[in-house]
Amino acid sequence: GSAEFDLYRPSEEHDMLRDTIRALAEAKIAPYAAAVDEESRFPQEALDALVASDLHAVHVPESYGGAGADALATVIVIEEVARVCASSSLIPAVNKLGSLPVILSGSEDLKKKYLGPLAAGDAMFSYCLSEPDAGSDAAGMKTKAVRDGDSYVLNGVKRWITNAGESEYYTVMAVTDPTKRSKGISAFVVEKSDEGVSFGAPEKKLGIKGSPTREVYLDNVRIPADRMIGEEGTGFATAMKTLDHTRITIAAQALGIAQGALDYAKGYVQERKQFGKAIADFQGIQFMLADMAMKIEAARQLTYAAAAKSERVAAGGGEGDLTFQGAAAKCFASDVAMEVTVDAVQLLGGYGYTRDYPVERMMRDAKITQVYEGTNQIQRIVMARNLP
Numbered sequence: 001g002s003a004e005f006d007l008y009r010p011s012e013e014h015d016m017l018r019d020t021i022r023a024l025a026e027a028k029i030a031p032y033a034a035a036v037d038e039e040s041r042f043p044q045e046a047l048d049a050l051v052a053s054d055l056h057a058v059h060v061p062e063s064y065g066g067a068g069a070d071a072l073a074t075v076i077v078i079e080e081v082a083r084v085c086a087s088s089s090l091i092p093a094v095n096k097l098g099s100l101p102v103i104l105s106g107s108e109d110l111k112k113k114y115l116g117p118l119a120a121g122d123a124m125f126s127y128c129l130s131e132p133d134a135g136s137d138a139a140g141m142k143t144k145a146v147r148d149g150d151s152y153v154l155n156g157v158k159r160w161i162t163n164a165g166e167s168e169y170y171t172v173m174a175v176t177d178p179t180k181r182s183k184g185i186s187a188f189v190v191e192k193s194d195e196g197v198s199f200g201a202p203e204k205k206l207g208i209k210g211s212p213t214r215e216v217y218l219d220n221v222r223i224p225a226d227r228m229i230g231e232e233g234t235g236f237a238t239a240m241k242t243l244d245h246t247r248i249t250i251a252a253q254a255l256g257i258a259q260g261a262l263d264y265a266k267g268y269v270q271e272r273k274q275f276g277k278a279i280a281d282f283q284g285i286q287f288m289l290a291d292m293a294m295k296i297e298a299a300r301q302l303t304y305a306a307a308a309k310s311e312r313v314a315a316g317g318g319e320g321d322l323t324f325q326g327a328a329a330k331c332f333a334s335d336v337a338m339e340v341t342v343d344a345v346q347l348l349g350g351y352g353y354t355r356d357y358p359v360e361r362m363m364r365d366a367k368i369t370q371v372y373e374g375t376n377q378i379q380r381i382v383m384a385r386n387l388p
């Protein structure tokens with residue numbers, strides 16, 4: 001109903017934030033987007049610009065030195081960065097993904113120790129759930145954490161870890177009781193500097209080439225027992241609760257990529273002349289643009305509604321609905337991003353297929369949003385198990 005609508009309509013502050021982040025993204029991030037993709041290099045310029053404006057991890061609560069922005073504000077930041085450079089949008093998105101287990105379930109000491117440096121821009125946070133043989137079946141992980149006196153000793157391999165090597169901190173899910181499957185998994189904070197932590201070669205990917213994806217090797221990594229996030233055996237639930245919130249940030253990313261592609265194509269068709277007039281004057285082109293904009297708007301409403309739900313859940317509201325809404329927003333928005341970016345390439349014709357124009361990069365970047373934080377097939381399983 002309309003009451004629900006009021007809950008997620010962006011406020012004046014949200015609109016102001018969007019203006020700020022859009023200006024910053026266009027001035028300081030967009031100029032490097034093509035090079036970051038072409039050279040498969042980390043977008044240091046984006047990190048520096050985001051940190052300088054305190055926009056790299058806006059979700060961190062004020063009590064731990066953060067901006068204390070709500071879930072919708074976080075979505076807007078990610079959306080606007082993704083509109084110009086999807087790789088760079090992984091900085092605020094994965095900072096939230098990596099640190100949310102600590103925020104949701106960590107001890108006061110862990111929060112103080114790890115959220116401060118994140119908020120200050122001195123450290124990034126990555127999230128280590130997947131393994132070579134445990135992707136969709138996350139509970140099938142093999143990485144072990146064995147208690148030894150006042151420490152745990154971790155051994156295993158985590159794969160597809162976004163920003164691995166760049167991040168100082170890693171939330172690692174590991175098996176503490178192999179007899180209990182998901183209830184025998186615990187979550188820990190591991191630091192890059194812990195002895196026995198190392199990284200694989202960067203993956204050679206189709207898109208988001210500026211965001212390093214590497215394996216994380218844990219070789220007899222001994223950490224103090226108080227680095228465990230929450231109680232023993234709650235790590236899988238914490239990992240899933242985290243994804244309920246952060247799948248919305250992937251929806252935001254997808255939305256931003258799609259909007260960037262539409263904005264570019266819209267400008268192009270007004271300039272491009274064939275048969276004696278701008279191709280924007282042909283109804284066939286207009287219908288494509290109308291469909292693209294319609295789908296983006298539907299994805300935006302679903303994403304913002306899910307963000308409002310995420311905010312209410314974080315403040316203590318019920319969770320069942322969020323699981324459905326987070327999965328629905330991610331699944332829908334990522335499919336929209338794929339469709340819209342393919343259409344944007346089509347609208348630019350042969351030019352769209354070249355690296356001289358940004359839409360082929362957006363199309364390659366869009367694909368990952370249908371895959372990570374759970375494939376869209378997994379999202380459908382999650383939705384079916386949590387039908388409203």
Ligand code: CAA
Pocket residue numbers: 094097127129130135136137138139160161162182236237238240241243244323372373374375378381382
């Ligand atoms: N909230 C809280 N607890 C939850 C939960 C949720 N949303 N979902 C599950 N749990 C807990 C419950 O305690 C549950 O036990 P009960 O049945 O007693 O309630 C327990 O976990 C086990 O749950 P399931 O039986 O549903 O577990 P499952 O093995 O069937 O798996 C799954 C469920 C949804 C398929 C899950 O494995 C999944 O989400 N897979 C996809 C993994 C994924 O998204 N990976 C993304 C990696 S991160 C990434 O991509 C990052 C990046 O770099 C950007």
